[in-house]
Amino acid sequence: YVLTQPPSVSVAPGQTATITCHGDNIATYNVHWYQQRPGRAPVLVVHDDDDRPSGIPERFSGSNSGSPATLTISRVEAGDEADYFCQVWDRTRDPPDVFGTGTMLTVL
Amino acid sequence: EVQLLESGGGLVQPGGSLKLSCAASGFTFSIDYAMSWVRQAPGRGLEWVSGITGSGTTTSYAASVKGRFTVSRDNSKNTLILQMRSLRLEDTATYFCARKAGWGRGYYDEWGQGTLVIVSS
Numbered sequence: 393y394v395l396t397q398p399p400s401v402s403v404a405p406g407q408t409a410t411i412t413c414h415g416d417n418i419a420t421y422n423v424h425w426y427q428q429r430p431g432r433a434p435v436l437v438v439h440d441d442d443d444r445p446s447g448i449p450e451r452f453s454g455s456n457s458g459s460p461a462t463l464t465i466s467r468v469e470a471g472d473e474a475d476y477f478c479q480v481w482d483r484t485r486d487p488p489d490v491f492g493t494g495t496m497l498t499v500l
Numbered sequence: 501e502v503q504l505l506e507s508g509g510g511l512v513q514p515g516g517s518l519k520l521s522c523a524a525s526g527f528t529f530s531i532d533y534a535m536s537w538v539r540q541a542p543g544r545g546l547e548w549v550s551g552i553t554g555s556g557t558t559t560s561y562a563a564s565v566k567g568r569f570t571v572s573r574d575n576s577k578n579t580l581i582l583q584m585r586s587l588r589l590e591d592t593a594t595y596f597c598a599r600k601a602g603w604g605r606g607y608y609d610e611w612g613q614g615t616l617v618i619v620s621s
Contacts, residue, residue, distance in 0.1 A: 422606055422607075424606065424607035424608075426546075426608075428546075432613075433596055433611040433612065433613050433614060434538075434546065434596070434598075434608070434611055435611070436607060436608060436609050439601070439605075439607040439609075440606075440607070477545060479546075479606075479607065479608075480606070481606030481607070482606075486560065487548060487560055487561070487562050488551065488560055489536065489548040489551060489606075491538070491545060491547065491548060493545055494545035
């Protein structure tokens with residue numbers, strides 16, 4: 393199972409960034425999103441399509457109502473510049489976990 | 501505070517072996533939490549490597565490491581292990597241990613800082 397993301401997305405501060413995640417029948421899965429800053433471990437920013445962990449700003453939101461799944465970052469800040477990865481899990485599949493190809497978000 | 505601390509990385513020759521450990525603290529390292537190893541080659545994306553259920557009875561592997569890597573856990577010592585054998589150049593990466601958020605949860609809510617494995621002659 394392959395999850396495909398655009399290699400890069402660029403956005404000006406204060407604007408909205410949309411990062412997509414394409415996969416076969418992706419709407420049937422729960423999609424999760426991670427932010428990874430250079431040299432750091434990934435951080436969960438959205439889980440189960442559209443839920444935010446505590447401590448993640450409301451500016452981060454997700455959707456998976458139809459292909460593709462999307463991560464939306466509103467009112468983008470310089471600190472949002474990072475790599476973003478989508479991920480799905482299916483216990484019946486081998487392998488059960490798959491990460492997307494990753495998107496580098498650049499804040500202009 | 502939840503902490504995952506990887507160790508055991510280093511330089512190894514092709515064909516060699518290495519054992520990675522992940523010491524968990526700040527939570528009950530038990531059957532409630534499945535764990536995984538995820539790696540990232542230099543300048544590349546995340547690649548899921550291996551996973552193990554909370555009880556340790558079920559394991560799974562990426563095709564790229566199946567037959568060469570073995571994942572295990574010792575719940576009494578709060579430790580996750582990845583035994584790597586027949587290492588290849590393409591296994592060079594930072595290896596992260598990560599915690600699944602709970603029973604039946606498909607996402608990783610806690611990550612270690614990673615340990616670097618370099619396979620080179």
